[in-house]
Amino acid sequence: MVTRASEGRERPAERPALTVGFLLTNNFTLTALSSFIDALRLAADEGDGSRPIRCRWHILGRKDEPRMSSCGIAVAPDRDYDLAGLDYLVVVGGLLHRGPQLGADAAACIHSAARQQIPLIGVCTGSFVLARAGLMQDRACCVSWYHFRDFVEEFPDLVPVAEQLFIEDRDRITCSGGAGVVDLAAFLIERHLGRAAAQKAMHILQVDPGRASGQSQPPPPVGGPVLDARVRRAMLMMEQHLSDPLAMEEIAAKLAISTRQFERVFQATTGMSPNRFYRLLRLRYGLWMLKTSRRSVTDVALEAGFADCAHFSRHFRDLFGINPSQVRKESEATEPRLTQARHRPDMGEGPQERRFYE
Numbered sequence: 001m002v003t004r005a006s007e008g009r010e011r012p013a014e015r016p017a018l019t020v021g022f023l024l025t026n027n028f029t030l031t032a033l034s035s036f037i038d039a040l041r042l043a044a045d046e047g048d049g050s051r052p053i054r055c056r057w058h059i060l061g062r063k064d065e066p067r068m069s070s071c072g073i074a075v076a077p078d079r080d081y082d083l084a085g086l087d088y089l090v091v092v093g094g095l096l097h098r099g100p101q102l103g104a105d106a107a108a109c110i111h112s113a114a115r116q117q118i119p120l121i122g123v124c125t126g127s128f129v130l131a132r133a134g135l136m137q138d139r140a141c142c143v144s145w146y147h148f149r150d151f152v153e154e155f156p157d158l159v160p161v162a163e164q165l166f167i168e169d170r171d172r173i174t175c176s177g178g179a180g181v182v183d184l185a186a187f188l189i190e191r192h193l194g195r196a197a198a199q200k201a202m203h204i205l206q207v208d209p210g211r212a213s214g215q216s217q218p219p220p221p222v223g224g225p226v227l228d229a230r231v232r233r234a235m236l237m238m239e240q241h242l243s244d245p246l247a248m249e250e251i252a253a254k255l256a257i258s259t260r261q262f263e264r265v266f267q268a269t270t271g272m273s274p275n276r277f278y279r280l281l282r283l284r285y286g287l288w289m290l291k292t293s294r295r296s297v298t299d300v301a302l303e304a305g306f307a308d309c310a311h312f313s314r315h316f317r318d319l320f321g322i323n324p325s326q327v328r329k330e331s332e333a334t335e336p337r338l339t340q341a342r343h344r345p346d347m348g349e350g351p352q353e354r355r356f357y358e
Contacts, residue, residue, distance in 0.1 A: 016044070018192040019056045021086045023109060024067040024075060025101035025129060028094035032124045032181045033075070035205075036090065039185035042201035043193055054193055060089075060109060070094045081109040088188065089113040093125030093177075096150060101129055110135070117171060123184070124177035131155050135172070142167040142174040146239070149232065182207055230255050231269045234262070238278050242285045245305040248274055283319055286312060290327040297324045 020040060022033060037057050044055035061067060061077030068074050083089065091110065093101065102110075113120055114135055122130045127143050128151065130136050141160050143151045148162040161167055165180035166187070175184045182205065190198035234251050251274070252262035266274040286304035289295055295303070301312030301324075316324050 015085070016052070016056045017054050018043075018087055018188065019058075019085050020088050020090055020188075021058050021060050021079070021083065022090045022092055023060050023102070023106050024069075024077075024092050025094055025126070026068065027070045027098050027101075028067060028092045029124045029177060030069040030071050030073055030075075032094075032177050033069075033092045035179070035182045036092075036123065036185045038205065039182055039189060039201045042204050043189045043197040048204075054197065055189070058086075061106065081105055081112075083109070083113055083116060083118060086113070086118055087192070088119050088121050088173075090121040090123060091126035091129045092123055093127070093129055096125055096128065096147065101125075101132075107133060114171075119171045119173065121173040121175070121184075123175040123181050127151070127160075127174040128154070130172065130174070131158060136174075139169040139172050140167045140174075141169075141172075142176050144176040144178070179207070228265060228269045230257065230262070231266055234266060234274065235277075238274075238281055241305075242282050243303050243305050245278060245282065279315060280319070282306070283312075283316055286316060286324070287320065287327065290324055297328075300324065 018040070020036075022036075024033065040055040040057050041050045041052070044053050045051040046053075058079040059067075059075060059077040060079055060081050062080070063077050066074035066076040089110065091102075110120065110130070110133055120130060120135060122128075122141075124144070125147060127136070127141050128147075131141060131151075131154075136155075136158060141151075141158055142164055143160045143162055145162045148160060151158070151160045162176070164176070166173060166175035166184045173184065175181055182202070186198040186202055189201060233255060237246060237251055237254065248263065249259050252259040255262060257265075263274055266272075266277070270277055272280075282304045286300050286306075289300045289303060290297070293300075297313070298309040301309045304312060306312035306315075313324055316322075
């Protein structure tokens with residue numbers, strides 16, 4: 001391709017500052033793809049024409065084989081498995097346990113990129129794809145809190161991180177997914193095109209300025225591997241209903257066991273009652289909101305599923321040893337104080353409870 005100079009002479013087009021290739025898994029998450037590309041196309045053009053000038057992006061694969069997203073919308077590749085000129089290769093994951101995520105050609109493409117030292121990015125469950133390919137050894141791997149236990153059970157030799165939005169470890173970047181994909185895109189745009197281009201994309205998308213990779217995910221994960229499948233299901237239900245807490249009777253009914261049996265099994269597995277575990281989840285969610293948003297303490301209390309601010313503040317202070325309002329005022333000192341408060345002897349936590357809480 002050529003561009004025409006003002007005096008009429010033709011000259012070769014400049015290479016884009018950032019070119020990204022995308023590999024889509026079967027049942028990939030459409031949001032992860034679209035939000036990443038939207039940030040790129042907004043940064044690519046100094047105006048508002050979405051022209052791929054400073055950034056370019058390609059969906060790799062066979063053009064006659066559209067890839068189906070988890071929501072049922074198919075996306076057709078625009079480029080074969082050609083890695084030429086790519087600055088990054090992004091693997092967009094999606095639903096787990098729905099058959100093979102990638103075919104042989106796509107898997108070979110990933111390994112070829114690794115051999116050519118093209119940085120690999122796994123977004124959403126793309127981290128699982130990279131780990132299954134043996135490409136995450138001795139590297140930090142960011143996963144969503146939602147799939148934390150799945151990752152631990154499948155890859156016992158790897159250490160997942162579910163407290164951050166994304167992690168860059170040498171030539172691998174992994175992202176938990178969701179809105180964090182936009183932050184990752186802004187991070188790369190700023191690196192290659194400058195801060196102004198990243199800010200432009202975020203402003204047009206009406207997203208707060210790019211959060212750093214170390215920003216916490218909502219909500220923080222709790223606990224390690226749980227052997228009892230019923231308890232795992234109960235924990236997942238609790239994690240999905242932080243703002244509108246489920247009654248223990250309702251959870252037990254969904255597990256097809258009595259409330260008494262549910263409470264007994266949960267206590268034996270985790271070392272604490274399901275009510276207490278649920279409250280810990282909601283309080284940690286409240287802590288995350290206090291540290292990462294500008295909501296009032298009352299709004300945070302309601303969002304964390306508490307009836308009123310007083311109820312939330314009392315339990316928050318009992319657990320963390322600090323008032324919610326102090327978290328806002330002393331953000332730089334919050335983490336050390338909370339770490340000390342977790343193990344106060346008067347909290348009555350046993351070793352098992354601390355393990356699942358941390």
